[in-house]
Amino acid sequence: MAKAKASESKDYKVGSPKKWLIAVGILVLIAIIVVIIVLCVPGNTYSAVERLRQASQTSFLRSQTEQANYARFRQKIGATVTLGYYAIELEDIQTTVEVTNKVIDFYDDYLVLATENKTLSRNYKTIRNNFEDAQEAQEDMNGFIADGLNLQDNSETYLKNIYIDFRESYVDYISSMTKAIDALSNCYQGCFIDNLSNNLASTLILNSVDNYLTVITGDYAELVDKDVKGGNFDSYEYETTGKITAYSEFVDSYILNRQEIVEYNFTASLQDKYQTINSFFEVFSQTDFVSVIDSIDDELNITKTFEVEDSSGIYDTVKTFLVRG
Amino acid sequence: MKKKILLSALSLLLVFSSMALIACGDEREKVxxxxxxxxxxxxxxxxxxxxxxxxxxxxxxxxxxxxxxxxxxxxxxxxxxxxxxxxxxxxxxxxxxxxxxxxxxxxxxxxxxxxxxxxxxxxxxxxxxxxxxxxxxxxxxxxxxxxxxxxxxxxxxxxxxxxxxxxxxxxxxxxxxVNYTSSLGSDMQTLEVVEFYLDSQILYVFNDYRTLLIDSAKGQQLTNSDIYNQAISDIQLYASLARRTVKMPTAEIMADTIDLANHVNGERGYTMEALDNFSIYDFMMTYDGDITSYQKDEEGADAYYAQLQSYFAGDNNYLELFHSYLANNLYE
Structure with a gap:
């Protein structure tokens, strides 16, 4: 009897932990699945579109208030004796921002039609996070502009410091926008399959936009390192105006006026042109292409040369494409 | 025991339903x-x-x-x-x-x-x-x-x-x-098959216009819409193409044409998606041609409208470019 009871109680003790273990295991599995879904669920087209739409409506210098405040900030700095050299930067920043807004508008035109696939899923988080980061940087920039405009003290040192802080936030802004645009470019090229406006011309054009932004962002990041509070003007070196002008003309020529993207599939001469440009990458690397952009001087000359001889004229075609194409 | 009976009954129900469905299929389908x-x-x-x-x-x-x-x-x-x-x-x-x-x-x-x-x-x-x-x-x-x-x-x-x-x-x-057009783009292609292929491409374009003019515009003559006006003009280009004689292309030209037509078909997919979500009739009649107003009810309205413009309207719209290509390369 005692043995039987012991056996029963032994069975009872073995049975219940197993059931509990199974129940806990299932709960853990469900929790893991939920976490995976929450973290990794594909960003659907509409979520990406909403985010892009928001960015296209609220990015820097879209609103008239921001435009007005920025103009006054530029004027205040430009009117100083010792900080006038920053006025060129401020003008170029405005150009870069306005041109980049046009690029965002280009993607905004298309993304709603994108196919929901792995490319969209892979890039959605990058788009979302970087637009959010850009928005935060934009708030900081507006904060510094307000500080500059409200500054009563005539000390140009204080104004310089505010500008340096503003520039640092601007670099955060434009870096985030560059990453977001790069991800949008991946979506454009990967989510519009067998489509007339996704072709070799659009690939080269959109990749070049990414490269322009990378170069411009890099230049301003260097300025942040070199031109610091308490530093003197001797170390200041700003040679980005030509690159920004070329970027602006490039976007106007190929993005706002999309004729070459639209007509690529219909026109043999355009196909030849872009196949020639593309053949640059058979001889040279992507890094070389970026360095070509980086070599644009303020007179819009491309100063980069290569040791490899280019008897086919590929480099000339690339230069014409990049600057006043 | 009860479970076994229930499962058996369900299985029988499934089997008989499938048989009924098969039996009810169109007898003509193989005729x-x-x-x-x-x-x-x-x-x-x-x-x-x-x-x-x-x-x-x-x-x-x-x-x-x-x-x-x-x-x-x-x-x-x-x-x-x-x-x-x-x-x-x-x-x-x-x-x-x-x-x-x-x-x-x-x-x-x-x-x-x-x-x-x-x-x-x-x-x-x-x-x-x-x-x-x-x-x-x-x-x-x-x-x-x-x-x-x-x-x-x-x-x-x-x-x-x-x-x-x-x-x-x-x-x-x-x-x-039937793979009727499989010979196109090769030396085996015949004029007959080329004509069929081109007539099919024109059919697809006319279907695009049908979707725009009859479905999206609800058959109304929206003469203050640039998309509508361009469409009723360009449809005549395709009508004139349909009257012309096809010339026998080289295999290479035909292969390029097929490639281009596939791209046009891809673009068509996006255009149909835009037409599913954007009504030309509503745009002109309800929103008075104001895209901002339409956007309040349909967030993607401006993007859909841009797609319709690039496909149907404006200078160098896709259907005009496709017509020029066909007219210059495939027709007398």
């Missing part, structure tokens, strides 16, 4: 539909209530809508000729190419039969209204006449939609199931 096409089309033209022999935009057709007229200022005149043109092209296409099915064996033709059935049903409906407007005569008051015409136009729309559905099914069947 060559050539005769059905022939008798159906002959029945359409036998009665002259709906159709007459005539020519629209230089395209001869037996399927010209009879009395497709409205009354204005006391005068009865032909209404939207685009309805007549669109219908004529689709019906001509069906009539020309259904004989390619004649010698075929071993295929399942259910999509073609269901298309034929739908077309017959639409015909029976629309011919009634065509007859009514003929019976009512031109002397009645404008409101009464136009009331009859409104019904005629409404059912004509359904007929046209079913004609395109059948024509597209026929095209899809011949290209993708």
């Amino acid at each position: 060559n539909p050539t005769t059905t096409f022939e008798t159906t089309l002959q029945s359409f033209v036998k009665e002259d209530a709906l159709f007459k022999n005539s020519s629209v935009q230089g395209i001869n057709t037996k399927y010209y809508f009879n009395n497709f007229t409205s009354k204005s200022g006391g005068i009865v005149r032909e209404d939207d000729q685009n309805y007549i043109l669109l219908n004529a092209y689709a019906m001509n296409y069906i009539e020309e190419y259904y004989p390619l099915l004649t010698e075929l064996k071993g295929y399942k033709y259910s999509s073609l039969y269901s298309g034929l059935d739908a077309l017959k049903e639409s015909f029976d409906e629309v011919k009634e209204y065509a007859q009514k407007i003929a019976d009512v005569g031109e002397e009645v008051e404008e409101e009464v006449y136009n009331g009859f015409f409104a019904n005629y136009k409404y059912y004509a729309r359904d007929f046209i939609n079913d004609a395109y559905s059948l024509a597209m099914s026929l095209s899809d069947f011949l290209i993708n199931k």
Whole structure:
């Protein structure tokens, strides 16, 4: 009897932990699945579109208030004796921002039609996070502009410091926008399959936009390192105006006026042109292409040369494409 | 035990349901539909209530809508000729190419039969209204006449939609199931097959215009819409192309043409998506042509509108460019 009871109680003790273990295991599995879904669920087209739409409506210098405040900030700095050299930067920043807004508008035109696939899923988080980061940087920039405009003290040192802080936030802004645009470019090229406006011309054009932004962002990041509070003007070196002008003309020529993207599939001469440009990458690397952009001087000359001889004229075609194409 | 009985009953139910479904399938689906096409089309033209022999935009057709007229200022005149043109092209296409099915064996033709059935049903409906407007005569008051015409136009729309559905099914069947165009782009290609391929491309373009003008614009003549205006202009380019003689291309040109047509088809997909979400009629009539207002109700409205403009309207729209390519490379 005692043995039987012991056996029963032994069975009872073995049975219940197993059931509990199974129940806990299932709960853990469900929790893991939920976490995976929450973290990794594909960003659907509409979520990406909403985010892009928001960015296209609220990015820097879209609103008239921001435009007005920025103009006054530029004027205040430009009117100083010792900080006038920053006025060129401020003008170029405005150009870069306005041109980049046009690029965002280009993607905004298309993304709603994108196919929901792995490319969209892979890039959605990058788009979302970087637009959010850009928005935060934009708030900081507006904060510094307000500080500059409200500054009563005539000390140009204080104004310089505010500008340096503003520039640092601007670099955060434009870096985030560059990453977001790069991800949008991946979506454009990967989510519009067998489509007339996704072709070799659009690939080269959109990749070049990414490269322009990378170069411009890099230049301003260097300025942040070199031109610091308490530093003197001797170390200041700003040679980005030509690159920004070329970027602006490039976007106007190929993005706002999309004729070459639209007509690529219909026109043999355009196909030849872009196949020639593309053949640059058979001889040279992507890094070389970026360095070509980086070599644009303020007179819009491309100063980069290569040791490899280019008897086919590929480099000339690339230069014409990049600057006043 | 109870569980076992329940599971067995469910299984039996599933088996019998499947058998019933299989049994209820179209018995005709394995029967060559050539005769059905022939008798159906002959029945359409036998009665002259709906159709007459005539020519629209230089395209001869037996399927010209009879009395497709409205009354204005006391005068009865032909209404939207685009309805007549669109219908004529689709019906001509069906009539020309259904004989390619004649010698075929071993295929399942259910999509073609269901298309034929739908077309017959639409015909029976629309011919009634065509007859009514003929019976009512031109002397009645404008409101009464136009009331009859409104019904005629409404059912004509359904007929046209079913004609395109059948024509597209026929095209899809011949290209993708029968592989009728597999020789194109090679030395084995023939002029006959080239003509079929090009007529199919024109059919798809006309279907794009049908979707825009009849579905999205609800058959209304939205003359203050740039997309509408460009479409009714460019549709005539394709009508003139349809009248021209095809010239035999080299295999290389044909291969390039197929590649281009595939890209156009890809773009078409995005355009159809835009048309699913954006109504030209609503844009002009409800939102007064103001895209910002439309965007409040449809967030993607400006993007859809941009897609429609790039495909249908504006300088160098895709359909115009495609027409130029075809006209310069494939036609005399």
